[in-house]
Amino acid sequence: MKQHILISDPTLRDGNHAVSHQLSAKQVAAYCEAANNAGVPIVEVGHGNGLGASSLQVGESLESDEVLLTTARKHLSKSKLGIHVIPGFATIQRDLRMAIEWGVDVIRVASHCTEADITQRHIGYSREKGKETYGVLMMTHMASPELLVEEAQKMELYGAEGIIIMDSAGAYLPSDVSGRITALVDGLAIPVGFHGHNNLGMGIANSIAAIEAGATMLDGTARGFGAGAGNAQLEVLIAVLEKMGYSTGVNLYKILDAADIAEREIMPTVPVIKSESVVSGLAGVFSGFSKHVNRISKEYNVDQRDVYFELGRRKVVAGQEDLIIEVVLDIVKRREK
Amino acid sequence: MSKLKVAILGSGNIGTDLLIKIQRSEYLECVLFIGRNLSSPGMAKAISLGVKVSDQSINAIVKDPDCCDLVFDATSAKDAQHHWTILKKLGKIVVDMTPAKVGGLCIPAVNLNDAIAQQNVNMVTCGGQASIPIAYLIGQTHPEVEYIEVVSSIASRSAGPATRLNLDEYIETTEEGVRLFSGAKRAKAILNLNPANPCIDMQTTIFAKVTNPNIEALTLAVEAMVKNINSYVPGYQLLVSPIYENGRIVVMVKAQGLGDYLPKYAGNLDIINCAAIAVAEEYAKKAADPAAMNFLAN
Known part of the structure; x- marks a missing residue:
C-alpha cells in the first residue's frame, strides 16, 4: 500500500505575509473553492502570524479574523478549515473561542521552537472542544534535534495529535531536515510533519527529505505563495509525491488549476527568491520579516543585507518585528559616527 | 521613624526578589516571608538573610494578624482573590503582584497618590509597568488616540x-491598563x-495610531517620564525616542534589572517589583500620619 501523506495548505495564511495581510474575502472565497475542488485535506486561513495577530507590530489585516474564517467556511465542504494560533498573540477567550464558533476544524498551536510550554492551555482548550489539534514548532533551525524532541514531547503531553516543525527562515538543507525528523519520529508516538520555506531553493527537496525520514504530514502553498522567498510549492509537491508513489488524495489536474487560479486571483506578483531572501535564509531570519525589512531599510537608506545579518546575529524570533526599526536606526547611527 | 511591617506571601522569584529589595528600604521591614514549602530556594534565601519564614501560606497571617500592616501577594491570580477576602477583614493593605485585579491598577509614575487611597492596589503586569507610562503620555499629548499596541520581548x-x-x-490585564491610562x-x-x-534585556515597544501626531510634545514628555521612572526603576531607559513611521507612532524602552535575586536581564521582574516597593514605601510615609490611614478603620 502506498504511504499516505497528509497535506495542509496555508496559501491563505502564510501567503497573507506576501501581501502585507491584505487578502480580501473575495480572494479567500476564490481560492477556497479551488482547493476544495482539488481535494486539499486542510486549508489554513488567516493573518500571516495566525489568529489574533493583526497588529501594528506585524501588520494589520484588511479583513478581520471573523470575515476571513466565515468566508472560508462557506466555501469549504470537503476540505477542513485550519488555523494557526500563537499564544502571546491569540488568547483563548478573545480569539480561539470565537474561531471555534466560526467553524474551524483544525487548530495548529504554535510557539518558537524552544517555548512549547506556552501552548499548554491553548492545546488543552482545543482538545476539550473536540477539534483536531496539532503542535507547531517555529524557527526550528535555532534548536538542536535533541531540544526539539523535548519541546515536541511537551506538546504531545498537552494533547497535540501531531507535531509540525517549521523551517520559518528557509535556512535548512536536506540533511538538517533528515536529522531532525528522524529524531522526532523516534521520540514521539504521534505523527510528524514539515513546513518548508524556499529561501535557499530547498522547499521541495527539504519536504522530500522530511518524508523519507518518516514525516507523514507536509505543508505547501500554491505557487509557493508565502512569507519571504515563499513556501514549498504545493502543486509541485503533489506532482513529486505522486511520481514517488506516495498518496495524498489531492487531484493533480485540479491542484494545478487551483494554482493557476491563485496566481490570477490572489497574487500581485508570483513569488521568486529575491537576493535579499537568500541572505535572510543564510542569516536564519523569520521569513515574515521581509516586507518590514524592505520598507524600513529603504526609508532609512541602509543595505537590507546588513539588516538581515544583524537580526540573525541577535537571534531575533518571529513576533519581534519591532526590533527591525532598532537595528536599522543602529546601523544609521554607526554610519554617522 | 519606625518602619512599616510587611509580609511577603509567595516565595517564588517575585517574592524573593521583593525580599531583597526590602532589605535596602528605609521605610519597610519584612517581618514574615511566607510560602508553602520550607525547602524552596526562596525560603533558603530568606533564612540566610535571617528573616522569619513560614510554610503555612495565608494561615501564617491569620494566626498572627498583628505581625504586619501590609502584605505583598506574589502568589497567583486565583489565590490572590481568596487571600484578599481574608486580608480585607484583617485590615491589611495588599499590594497585589498577580493579575487578580481586585484593587485598582497602579503605575507609580502616573497615579501613585490615587492608588494608595485604596486598601488593595494591583501592580498590573511587568509589560504594563514598562509600557503604560508611555501610553499614558500618548493620551496626554493627543486629544484623540484611536489605538495603542504594546509589544514586550523578554528573555x-x-x-x-x-x-x-x-x-x-497577562495580555488581558495589560490591555485593560493601557486603555484605562491612555x-x-x-x-x-x-x-x-x-x-x-x-x-536579552526586557524590551518594550509602544505603537500608537493618532490623529495629528505631536512628536515634539511627546518626546519632551517621554524624556521627563523616563527620569521620573528612574527614581524607582534605575534600569529603565529610552531605546528609540518617539518617531512617526509608516502611519504610526513608535517608542521603544528597555528595562534592565538591578540583579538582586534574579539576573540583570530579568528587567521584566525587576520593574514590577520596583514599582511595588515604591507603592509600599508611599503607604509607609502615609502611615506616619495616622489620620491619613483612616480608610483602614473597619
Missing part, C-alpha cells in the same frame, strides 16, 4: 512556569519570549 529564562501558563491573563479606544498587548543566549 525565556526570566519567564517562570506561572508566567507561561498565564499568558492570556484613554485609547482600542488596545492590544503582545508578548514574545526570546531564548537567545546571552539573555
Whole structure:
C-alpha cells in the first residue's frame, strides 16, 4: 500500500505575509473553492502570524479574523478549515473561542521552537472542544534535534495529535531536515510533519527529505505563495509525491488549476527568491520579516543585507518585528559616527 | 521613624526578589516571608538573610494578624482573590503582584497618590509597568488616540512556569491598563519570549495610531517620564525616542534589572517589583500620619 501523506495548505495564511495581510474575502472565497475542488485535506486561513495577530507590530489585516474564517467556511465542504494560533498573540477567550464558533476544524498551536510550554492551555482548550489539534514548532533551525524532541514531547503531553516543525527562515538543507525528523519520529508516538520555506531553493527537496525520514504530514502553498522567498510549492509537491508513489488524495489536474487560479486571483506578483531572501535564509531570519525589512531599510537608506545579518546575529524570533526599526536606526547611527 | 511591617506571601522569584529589595528600604521591614514549602530556594534565601519564614501560606497571617500592616501577594491570580477576602477583614493593605485585579491598577509614575487611597492596589503586569507610562503620555499629548499596541520581548529564562501558563491573563490585564491610562479606544498587548543566549534585556515597544501626531510634545514628555521612572526603576531607559513611521507612532524602552535575586536581564521582574516597593514605601510615609490611614478603620 502506498504511504499516505497528509497535506495542509496555508496559501491563505502564510501567503497573507506576501501581501502585507491584505487578502480580501473575495480572494479567500476564490481560492477556497479551488482547493476544495482539488481535494486539499486542510486549508489554513488567516493573518500571516495566525489568529489574533493583526497588529501594528506585524501588520494589520484588511479583513478581520471573523470575515476571513466565515468566508472560508462557506466555501469549504470537503476540505477542513485550519488555523494557526500563537499564544502571546491569540488568547483563548478573545480569539480561539470565537474561531471555534466560526467553524474551524483544525487548530495548529504554535510557539518558537524552544517555548512549547506556552501552548499548554491553548492545546488543552482545543482538545476539550473536540477539534483536531496539532503542535507547531517555529524557527526550528535555532534548536538542536535533541531540544526539539523535548519541546515536541511537551506538546504531545498537552494533547497535540501531531507535531509540525517549521523551517520559518528557509535556512535548512536536506540533511538538517533528515536529522531532525528522524529524531522526532523516534521520540514521539504521534505523527510528524514539515513546513518548508524556499529561501535557499530547498522547499521541495527539504519536504522530500522530511518524508523519507518518516514525516507523514507536509505543508505547501500554491505557487509557493508565502512569507519571504515563499513556501514549498504545493502543486509541485503533489506532482513529486505522486511520481514517488506516495498518496495524498489531492487531484493533480485540479491542484494545478487551483494554482493557476491563485496566481490570477490572489497574487500581485508570483513569488521568486529575491537576493535579499537568500541572505535572510543564510542569516536564519523569520521569513515574515521581509516586507518590514524592505520598507524600513529603504526609508532609512541602509543595505537590507546588513539588516538581515544583524537580526540573525541577535537571534531575533518571529513576533519581534519591532526590533527591525532598532537595528536599522543602529546601523544609521554607526554610519554617522 | 519606625518602619512599616510587611509580609511577603509567595516565595517564588517575585517574592524573593521583593525580599531583597526590602532589605535596602528605609521605610519597610519584612517581618514574615511566607510560602508553602520550607525547602524552596526562596525560603533558603530568606533564612540566610535571617528573616522569619513560614510554610503555612495565608494561615501564617491569620494566626498572627498583628505581625504586619501590609502584605505583598506574589502568589497567583486565583489565590490572590481568596487571600484578599481574608486580608480585607484583617485590615491589611495588599499590594497585589498577580493579575487578580481586585484593587485598582497602579503605575507609580502616573497615579501613585490615587492608588494608595485604596486598601488593595494591583501592580498590573511587568509589560504594563514598562509600557503604560508611555501610553499614558500618548493620551496626554493627543486629544484623540484611536489605538495603542504594546509589544514586550523578554528573555525565556526570566519567564517562570506561572508566567507561561498565564499568558492570556497577562495580555488581558495589560490591555485593560493601557486603555484605562491612555484613554485609547482600542488596545492590544503582545508578548514574545526570546531564548537567545546571552539573555536579552526586557524590551518594550509602544505603537500608537493618532490623529495629528505631536512628536515634539511627546518626546519632551517621554524624556521627563523616563527620569521620573528612574527614581524607582534605575534600569529603565529610552531605546528609540518617539518617531512617526509608516502611519504610526513608535517608542521603544528597555528595562534592565538591578540583579538582586534574579539576573540583570530579568528587567521584566525587576520593574514590577520596583514599582511595588515604591507603592509600599508611599503607604509607609502615609502611615506616619495616622489620620491619613483612616480608610483602614473597619
